[in-house]
Every structure is written in structure tokens, then in C-alpha cells.
Amino acid sequence: MRESTAAQPVTALPGVGQALAKTLERLGLRTLQDLWFHLPLRYEDRTRITPIRDLQPGAAAQVEGRIEAVERGFRYRPQLRVAIGDDSRATLLLRFFHFNAAQANQLVVGTLLRCYGEPRLGAQGLEMVHPQYRRVADTAAAAVEERLTPVYPVTEGLSSARLAGVIARALQRLPADAELELIPPDLRKAYRLASLRDALLFAHRPPPDADLAQLELGLHPTQQRLAFEELMAQHLSLKRLRARVRQHAAPALRGGGELRRRFLAALPFAPTHAQQRVAAEVAHDLAKPAPMLRLVQGDVGSGKTVVAALAALAAVEAGFQAALMAPTELLAEQHFRNFQRWMQPLGVEVVWLAGKLKGKSRSAALAHIAGSAEAHPAQIVIGTHALMQEGVAFHDLALAIIDEQHRFGVHQRLALREKGRVAQAAPRGRGMEAELEGSAMEGRLEDRVPHQLVLTATPIPRTLAMTAYADLDVSIIDELPPGRRPVTTVAIANARRHEVIERIRAACADGRQAYWVCTIIEESDLLQAQAAEAAYAELTSALPGLAIGLVHGRLKPAQKQAVMDAFAAGKIALLVATTVIEVGVDVPNASLMIVENAERLGLAQLHQLRGRVGRGNVESSCVLLYQAPLSAMARQRLDVLRVSNDGFRIAEKDLELRGPGEVLGTRQTGELALRIADLARDAALLPQVQRAGATVLDQSPALADKLIERWIGQAARYAGA
Numbered sequence: 001m002r003e004s005t006a007a008q009p010v011t012a013l014p015g016v017g018q019a020l021a022k023t024l025e026r027l028g029l030r031t032l033q034d035l036w037f038h039l040p041l042r043y044e045d046r047t048r049i050t051p052i053r054d055l056q057p058g059a060a061a062q063v064e065g066r067i068e069a070v071e072r073g074f075r076y077r078p079q080l081r082v083a084i085g086d087d088s089r090a091t092l093l094l095r096f097f098h099f100n101a102a103q104a105n106q107l108v109v110g111t112l113l114r115c116y117g118e119p120r121l122g123a124q125g126l127e128m129v130h131p132q133y134r135r136v137a138d139t140a141a142a143a144v145e146e147r148l149t150p151v152y153p154v155t156e157g158l159s160s161a162r163l164a165g166v167i168a169r170a171l172q173r174l175p176a177d178a179e180l181e182l183i184p185p186d187l188r189k190a191y192r193l194a195s196l197r198d199a200l201l202f203a204h205r206p207p208p209d210a211d212l213a214q215l216e217l218g219l220h221p222t223q224q225r226l227a228f229e230e231l232m233a234q235h236l237s238l239k240r241l242r243a244r245v246r247q248h249a250a251p252a253l254r255g256g257g258e259l260r261r262r263f264l265a266a267l268p269f270a271p272t273h274a275q276q277r278v279a280a281e282v283a284h285d286l287a288k289p290a291p292m293l294r295l296v297q298g299d300v301g302s303g304k305t306v307v308a309a310l311a312a313l314a315a316v317e318a319g320f321q322a323a324l325m326a327p328t329e330l331l332a333e334q335h336f337r338n339f340q341r342w343m344q345p346l347g348v349e350v351v352w353l354a355g356k357l358k359g360k361s362r363s364a365a366l367a368h369i370a371g372s373a374e375a376h377p378a379q380i381v382i383g384t385h386a387l388m389q390e391g392v393a394f395h396d397l398a399l400a401i402i403d404e405q406h407r408f409g410v411h412q413r414l415a416l417r418e419k420g421r422v423a424q425a426a427p428r429g430r431g432m433e434a435e436l437e438g439s440a441m442e443g444r445l446e447d448r449v450p451h452q453l454v455l456t457a458t459p460i461p462r463t464l465a466m467t468a469y470a471d472l473d474v475s476i477i478d479e480l481p482p483g484r485r486p487v488t489t490v491a492i493a494n495a496r497r498h499e500v501i502e503r504i505r506a507a508c509a510d511g512r513q514a515y516w517v518c519t520i521i522e523e524s525d526l527l528q529a530q531a532a533e534a535a536y537a538e539l540t541s542a543l544p545g546l547a548i549g550l551v552h553g554r555l556k557p558a559q560k561q562a563v564m565d566a567f568a569a570g571k572i573a574l575l576v577a578t579t580v581i582e583v584g585v586d587v588p589n590a591s592l593m594i595v596e597n598a599e600r601l602g603l604a605q606l607h608q609l610r611g612r613v614g615r616g617n618v619e620s621s622c623v624l625l626y627q628a629p630l631s632a633m634a635r636q637r638l639d640v641l642r643v644s645n646d647g648f649r650i651a652e653k654d655l656e657l658r659g660p661g662e663v664l665g666t667r668q669t670g671e672l673a674l675r676i677a678d679l680a681r682d683a684a685l686l687p688q689v690q691r692a693g694a695t696v697l698d699q700s701p702a703l704a705d706k707l708i709e710r711w712i713g714q715a716a717r718y719a720g721a
Helices: 018-025 032-036 101-106 160-171 185-190 196-204 212-216 221-246 258-266 273-286 304-317 329-346 359-370 410-419 462-468 494-509 532-542 557-568 603-610 632-643 647-658 660-664 683-699 701-711 713-720
Strands: 042-044 061-073 079-085 091-096 112-117 120-122 125-129 132-135 149-151 293-298 321-325 350-353 380-383 397-402 451-456 473-477 488-493 513-517 548-551 574-577 590-596 621-626
Touching: 018 160, 032 160, 042 212, 061 091, 079 112, 091 112, 112 125, 149 160, 160 196, 185 683, 196 221, 221 293, 221 683, 221 701, 258 304, 258 329, 273 293, 273 304, 273 451, 273 473, 293 304, 304 321, 304 329, 304 397, 304 451, 321 329, 321 410, 329 350, 329 380, 329 557, 350 359, 397 410, 488 494, 488 632, 494 513, 494 532, 494 590, 494 621, 532 548, 532 574, 548 557, 590 603, 603 621, 603 632, 603 647, 621 632, 632 647, 683 701, 701 713
Parallel strands: 091 125, 293 451, 293 473, 321 380, 321 397, 350 380, 397 451, 488 621, 513 574, 513 590, 548 574, 590 621
Antiparallel strands: 042 149, 061 079, 061 112, 079 091, 112 132, 120 125
16 A cells, blocks of 8 residues: 555645644544544435335434424423424424524425434424434425435544545545555455455445445444454454564573472362363473463452462572562452462562552562662562562563453553563573573573463453454463352342341351442442442441441551451451452452442453352352342343353353453553454454464565554554563
């Protein structure tokens, strides 16, 4: 494709000045290519005139009729009512609530109007509220549109019609197929892909006989052609990222295994077969002189932390450091306590680093991490985002473990990897087992990076993982420890709140503990959600004599930890908390979970919260307390939780209901910003995308670069991080 055409700024188009260019930039539209790929949200059929008598409620249509009556009213609020009729001898009422005097004066009896809108049943028959309309001259029949009318995503100060005009002018400069096409002809033929030029022109202005329902679902072959190319670009960018990381060397971690044997022997339970299988896959990767890039998925309570501990001990046995990064201080503290309990008997030092660590304590931790002259190197480091901050230097980091990957972006994951990047002439490990070997590594010893182990307790559907984590190998812990029982889940309206409180009283009287989770901290009339403080006060009053604790994100860390410790020790029977307890809390005696305003949370988060109970050997329950009335989507979410404890089935449904951006948390991290493709809708394309992508990488690597640049552009810069 001619770079000059695609890369031309929008101001190259007639009628686009600096002011309009700034407005377009808010939509990410800076070049002609951006305009070509800015597809309509929906389409309007203005290619035909529908007789008024043939209108169907809810089905948008274009009608033409003469004004028969006009009425202005001011009951409750100003209102303009205009009745029009046509040759079908039927009448349609047009209703306007926002109008000015000039507009009203134009709408006089006898005027011929052409209107587009969605008819609905009113008190006096069919009506359109605020339809689009224009006056039509009587002299001759006005032509209808030749193609379906696109309606584009817009921003403040820019109408869809004006944007449509800009895009139409941009499409006039669309190059010929030979210059525009990036997918080779043999692949297009193999996967039955239309030409890119035809696909773009069709998507922007479909012919009148196009299947409107199919178009609006994004399932038309021309739209699927565009989605295919975008998914392939995403896939290729992650494959490139993986290849670039693989170009570096990594220490081959082949310790004798004594620490790992002692660690396993001291565990109060035997690892499951799934844990053993995944731990073996990780160990196999770590023993290679190339960087491990592995994602370990496991449902809540499946034992990912044990796998992470075994990997960390492999690094320690080989004379290197391991670091574990968690997204919240609460989860990082939980990991620190677990690792301290496990590692202390083995003589392995664990150091903690978080943003709250200040003064001498922080200086001492940094010295241990760096292995400065005054301090011996820490063997395992656990912390939050603070591990990536400037001033944190590792002595010899060989393994970076990232927990709850979906809370971090690719950038953050790679930033921790950079902390362990070493420029040197020889391995720094203190044993032959850490030797970098193999001719493939020769000449690359000066650029060594740590292995990466990524953990997530949010099961990622296979279709999503294929695209979102194409740079990682995936292991799945698909087995829960023996004795873990499914959690019984019920959904109860807030009107029956008193019954739920009585259920807590009964559970605690039997010696069990319970959680009450609120979704916000402060009162909010708008959200109708009860705050944690209010719930704490209510429950303290309703359950006198019961030890109740309160935890939320605004408490000082020491206060928060004191409450959590008291709950874990059984000194607190009921813990009122916000969703800070979503991950990282393990109290086997807790058998009852109440989630207030459950309709406000996504499936994955609800499943995570539910995973805080059912960790002992007694029957456990989760009560989803909701505010009626429920929306259709909220009801679907709660129904899925009620009938299933399978994290992967829940994840598939979450993907279907909310989309990949929400499931992965990428609205915040900026990853996977798909413009046209939809991973839930287009899942069937992914196997073909993978095969086609492999062919392009193998046969036409230059085309891969161009595809990535077209669809991802500057967002692909993380690949070189």
C-alpha cells in the first residue's frame, strides 16, 4: 500500500480544517487510514419509503406524508404534536419535546415531510418521538438513498452525518487492491476472504439488499474479512513479542532439587495430579537456557501458589533470585506470609517491598534486593508495583512471577523483566547448574533476561487466551484439592435482607465464620448501594454479641492487617469488607459469603469472591443479595453463578456477556483494544487466524510488520520493551 496515501493527515481532505481535525483526533482519527477503518455502529435503511399502514412498532423505517394537523401543548412540559398522512390512508403522530419557534412555524398543515425513526405504540396509535425529518418539495418525487446509511461512533461536537461526509471523501482516495492488500492472494483464496477494498466499501455503504440484521451483528462476510485481518495483526504482534524475548538468553535453572523435596515433604497435603503436571511443565522450561514465558491458569483455590513456590525454589537452588509481584498490598502480604511460613524452615530469606514501606525499612529491603556490600542478596522478593519503581535494583533476578496477570498490562509485566536484564560476559549464578549453555546462546550472554511465570485465578476462555496471551505457553490446573466441596449459591432480593442476617446468626452460632461484602465504601444515592460502614453499623446492631470486623481500602495497612489476622485466628466471626478481599484471603472456617448489590459485579469477580468460602471440609454457601428490579443481563449473570461452580464455564459466559476488555481488565491496561473484531463473536475465526499468521511469519515477515503497523501502530511499541 502507498504509505503516503494511508498516512496522509485528515486535513488533506477538503473541508477538514484544524478545528475539525482536533475533534476527529478525540476518536483516534488522525490519518486517512484511520477514517477507512472507522466502521459504522449501525445502518439506517433510507432506500425505500414505507407506507404508514405497513409500519411495525420497534422497526425503524422511512415514511413520507403530508401534515394534517399541528398541536402545541404545555401540559407538564412543552410538546409539539404533528399528524401526517399518506396515500395508504393511515396517520402517524410525530411528537417533539425539544423544539424552537422557528421549527414549529415551518411545520404547517399541507407540508410534505419525509421522516425516519422508530415507530412505537402511543395512546392514539403509532407515533415517532423526535424523528429525523426534512421538508420535501411537491414539484417532483425526491430520490431515496441508493445505499444503506451508515451511523458512525461520534464524539461531542461531531454529528454522524458530518463524520459520514468526511469518511466518504476519505474513501474516494482508497487505493486499488494491489496497493491496499496485505494478505497474500493464496491465503485469501484458502480462507475465502474478500478483497480489503471491497470489504471496506461494502462495510461503509452497503447496498439496499444487504442483510441488515447480519450487518448489525457484525457477521456479514465483509465485516468478518476485516475482523480476520485485525485478529491476525493482534496475533502476529504477540508472536513477535514472544520471538523478541526468545532472542535473549536466560539462566538454565537446574538445581539439585533438595529444597523442593523438603518443601513438598513439609506441606500438610499432597499436591494434586494437576499441580504436579503443571509444576513439571514449569521446571522443564526453567531448565532451558531460553526465557520461559508461561501462563498458569487455575480456578480459585486450585493451588497456583504452590507451583509458584516450587519455581522460586528452582531459582534459589541455582543461586539466583526470584520475585513475585501482586496487584494489591493485601494479596502481596498474603503471599509474603505464605512464603515466609514455607521458606523459613528451609533457610531461604524472603524480603517484602511495597509502596507503604518507608525510611530505614525500605532502605534495608532495597539493600537486600540489590545484594549491596552491607547486605547479602535476598533470595525471594515479594511486593506490589513497587518492584518496578526506579531505584529498585536486583542482584541477580532469574525468575519473575506475576500474579493476577489480568490486573497488569503487558508493559508492566515486561517492566519487571527489565529489572532482571543483565549485561555481562558470563553467568553470575553460583553453581554449574546455572550455566548458560548451547551454541544457540553463544554471543548472547551479555543480554540475559529472567524467566516469566504468569498466574491468574481468573479462568480465561480458550478462545480469548489464544489471542490475548499468544506470547505465552499456557498451563491449566484443572483439578481442585481433595475435600473441596462445591459452594451452594443462591440469589436473594434485598427485601429479604432480614432472613440473610438470621442465616449469619445461625452459622456463627455453629462456630462458623462469614463474610459480608459491599461494593462501595461511601453512601451513594445514585447507585443505591449500601456502604461498608453503614452495613457494619447495621449488622452490629442486628447481631449484638457477635464479633464483627470491618475492612476497606481506606484503612491504614496496619489496621487492615490486624482485622484480617483476627478473622483468620477466629477472633472475629463476621467480616464486613469491600471487594479488597476478592483475592488473597484463605480462612478454611469461613463457610458463608454474602455479596451485597451482587448485580453490580461481573461474573469473574463474583466467582473470585465466592472462592473465599468452601476452603474447609464443611458445606459452604454464597448468598447473592441483589437490588430489585434486575436487568436482563444482571439476571443472566446471577443465574450462571447459581448453577455452576466451573470457573471456565463462567469465564466463557462472562466473555459472552461483557466482552474481552472487561474480562481481561484491559479497559484499564490498554491491551487488546480491538476496533472491529469481537473475540466472543469472532471466536470461530481464531484457529484460521493462527494458521494464516504462522504462514505470514514464515513466508512474508515484512507483511507481518505492515499488518501490525496498520492495525496496532504505536500500541505495538511494548513489543520492544
